[in-house]
Amino acid sequence: MIEFLQLLGKSTRASFTKLGRASFFLIQIVSGIASVLPRPRLLLKQMYSVGVLSFLIITISGLFVGMVLGLQGYYTLSDFGAEETLGVMVAASLVRELGPVVSALLFAGRAGSALTAEIGLMKATEQLSGMEMMAVDPIKRIISPRFLAGLLSMPLLAALFSAVGIIGGQLVGSGLLGVDEGAYWSQMQANIDFQDDIINGVLKSLVFGFVTSWIALFEGYDSIPTSEGVSRATTRTVVNSAFSILGLDFILTALMFGDD
């Protein structure tokens, strides 16, 4: 019994110290952003590896998600004779939920894990300590540009995901199943609100980008510098990111779309 309590206390303390380290790390990253801005080349390089390389997976997944939504939505809506509202259904579910959430999950799998592995290996091969020896701050030089790149890429990727998905839904809906194309777009425009839906979707993806990049970078920076430690850290990145994205999504949805 006492052993169990000891174990519980130990793990609670460990998780609190980890949270503390992560928060301190975040403060360092954010204060390091100021020194990234005069050197846009660092940021550009990371935008390439975080954003451009995720571009393909995001657009292709978005297209398929939109097409599936078109099919499923059509089958359900045609039971009620409301096929014309397919556009609203596809656009609302993509812009409000699926766009930010699924692209953030893909982003965590595609870019987050790569970031953790990269930073973890840098630590394992003592490149980070090497930089410190040369009086180069690894946070400013390595971490902050990656964080900023993740934060900026995420809303763009989510917007792309939603846009491609809506076009995919239209391809299936009016191309394959015969929903009127004019009704698809006009119903959508009448029912999707710029402020309530689009802006809130972008805000969501910004929050997800922030959290995912933070988790990925912290897990890499905090990993045990062995091959096993790096592999565990990579796994933790994906798992923790998925948890925080889905949990935060619930909270954000309740806050944003609650009083409708």
Place this chain on the structure above:
Amino acid sequence: MQHTNTQDTLVGLFVAAGIAGLFFLSMQVSNLSSFTEHDSYTITARFENSGGLKVKSPVSAAGVKIGQVTGIRFDPKTYQSVVSLSIDVQYNNLPEDTTASIFTAGLLGEQYVSLEPGGSDDYLKNGGNIEITQSAIILEKAIGQFLFKSAEEKAEGKKK
């Protein structure tokens, strides 16, 4: 140097595509394009029952959208529903005896306010009031009345 240039181009393409996606969402998908904040003036209409009318519901005349509902409140003195309508300022020649009715777009569609211009030479001004109104048709009421009526007719038919 060649390598970084390609990278720059790709990053530029990525950012441009992302911004194009955002632009597409705001212009093509949402109501931003139709919601250009024109100058508008407000008039009120009192209904016995405003049914399922909501703020932002469209206001139309002859089937064309000319404004939107900006407020609905209950007047505790007259027990009526006071609906504020914001009309685009380019349609400032609505006669004073305009009729306002609440209709439903389609059988299950959303409700909207329809204005039918009268014949007066005086026009409605900002803060004006529409006198002649027709309430929303409550479907349950109409069905109830119909059932009651048909039952009554049946009973009368039996008597004869």
